[in-house]
Amino acid sequence: MSQHQPMYSPENITNTLEMRPLEGFIFAVSPFNFASIGGNLPSAPALMGNVAIWKPASSAVLPAYYIMRLLEEAGLPKGVINFVPGSGSTIGPIIMDHTMLAGVHFTGSTKVFKGMWSTIGKNIDKYLSYPRIVGETGGKDFCVAHESANIDVLSTAMVRGAFEYQGQKCSAMSRAYIPSTIWPSLKEIYVDQVKSITMGDPEDFSHFMNAVIDQSAFDSIKNYIDYAKKSSSAEVITGGNYDDADGYFIEPTTIVTSDPNFKTMCEEIFGPVLTIYIYEPNEWSKVLKLIDSTSEYALTGCVISEDKSAIIEAKDSLNHSAGNFYINDKPTGAVVGQQPFGGSRASGTNDKAGSMFNLIRWVSMRTIKESSNSPTDYRYPFMDES
Structure with missing residues (x-):
């Protein structure tokens, strides 16, 4: 200074x-x-x-x-x-x-x-x-995958981005946009990874997840899960269960919706819940505009792609959609001195x-x-x- x-x-x-x-x-x-x-x-x-x-x-x-x-x-x-x-x-x-x-x-x-x-x-x-x-x-942080995405990179980014610390991060991945051409193969890898996650005592480092912070958070998160279970435009493909008998445990939950403006695509949940919308690859530019307009927040987001032109288009189209924008990485884990952190709009x-x-x-x-x-x-x- x-x-x-x-x-x-x-x-x-x-x-x-x-x-x-x-x-x-x-x-x-x-x-x-x-x-x-x-x-x-x-x-x-x-x-x-x-x-x-x-x-x-x-x-x-x-x-x-x-x-x-x-x-x-x-x-x-x-x-x-x-x-x-x-x-x-x-x-x-x-x-x-x-x-x-x-x-x-x-x-x-x-x-x-x-x-x-x-x-x-x-x-x-x-x-x-x-x-x-x-x-x-707050945040309603996104991941947008291009059809050129490395599926292993994408799946790992989704699991870590959505479920680390039980999704209790303002930067946690909460919505993902996946092209239909890679969804079948991605789904198989992703579901297997999520099902392998264990929850338990945080002092046991073999567990990837533990409990959410308190009863209020538990109740709020399970209400979103129950809403998705009852909806005709959503399907729960992982998790969906919860138990507060001994701690506030919620399984890593993945929702697939046919509605890009579904409640869990728009509202901050602050828990281990990721909602996925499947789009057609020829709607790449359209889905970028959709991401920008879906939520009031603009904190973090990521693009997973091996196509440089697609990355540039995403970076430009989502200019004000995230204060921290990640390319081929999860949208969490900013390090002080490396990725100064913060977002705009309601974030x-x-x-x-x-x-x-x-x-x-x-x-x-x-x-x-x-x-x-x-x-x-x-x-x-x-x-x-x-």
């Missing part, structure tokens, strides 16, 4: 651009499903000189607590990041009503983020400054966590002009020429 100084300073003038912390505090709200981002949400603003109040998800307080302890043991001064666990309905209104709220750094549901933004708008006259609002929210403000673009959201610029040969006469030279 120090390199981004004014391009030119005339003789006897020095121009500098100074980066100051925001005037107030940052409210950092972290999710249950990504423990390390809990460390980033308050520490990115703190790195830029701000103080932060950190409210972790109520279902992930313990890992957040240990991250807070690590930061303090590493030398973080007390009071820079203030760890305040509790319910959002208790903490949120107090924070949002405070004059010194300078920003919000949020990862979580679209509904909650919209509610916070709305509250800030209603309270705008109360604040000393306009709060900076940075949010990463967030796309300020790219883990990048310089996110950090500059937490500073307020000040321009300083210093003159070493200041004028001593208010009249300009041209005034004496008339």
Whole structure:
């Protein structure tokens, strides 16, 4: 950032651009499903000189607590990041009503983020400054396969992309578009892979999946599965079963639908459910437009193809459909410093966590002009020429 100084300073003038912390505090709200981002949400603003109040998800307080302890043991001064666990309905209104709220750094549901933004708008006259609002929210992440796709690559991307961490990722693959010419052979490989997945104790690394986070998530996900089971335009080809007798376990479920606007093709589920739509290869360009218009979200997506022209067309047609776009890879697993993460539309403000673009959201610029040969006469030279 120090390199981004004014391009030119005339003789006897020095121009500098100074980066100051925001005037107030940052409210950092972290999710249950990504423990390390809990460390980033308050520490990115703190790195830029701000103080932060950190409210972790109520279902992930313990890992957040240990991250807070690590930061303090590493030398973080007390009071820079203030760890305040509790319910959002208790903490949120107090924070949002405070004059010194300078920003919000949020990862979580679209509904909650919209509610916070709305509250800030209603309270705008109360604040000393306009709060900076940075949010990463939901997704309905896609995979589009071209008929040239490597079937083994495609199947692996689908299984990993949809079912890792039980699909409890904002980036998880939730809808796939497969050409009819490769579907029969893909289906055989894919179904065998999904059926080989085991679920159990996460401390046993032989298991690919374990339980979803809580009863509320379990109930929501099973309702989508039950909806598909009852529909005449959908078929469940893997999974479809669930059990909350001892933990909240849901089988990796795959739905094939004849309706590209089927409920599970459009709405975020946040669980181990992948819906597949089969299209005709000659409708490649049409299906790209369909992908762009099906969902309100625009977080991640991938194209699987060995055809360079098809890849270029997908990349161009889906320009605003995903903030993170993957070619011949699953749409999950962004690495800090390699794939800055974030999406637009209903998926967030796309300020790219883990990048310089996110950090500059937490500073307020000040321009300083210093003159070493200041004028001593208010009249300009041209005034004496008339």
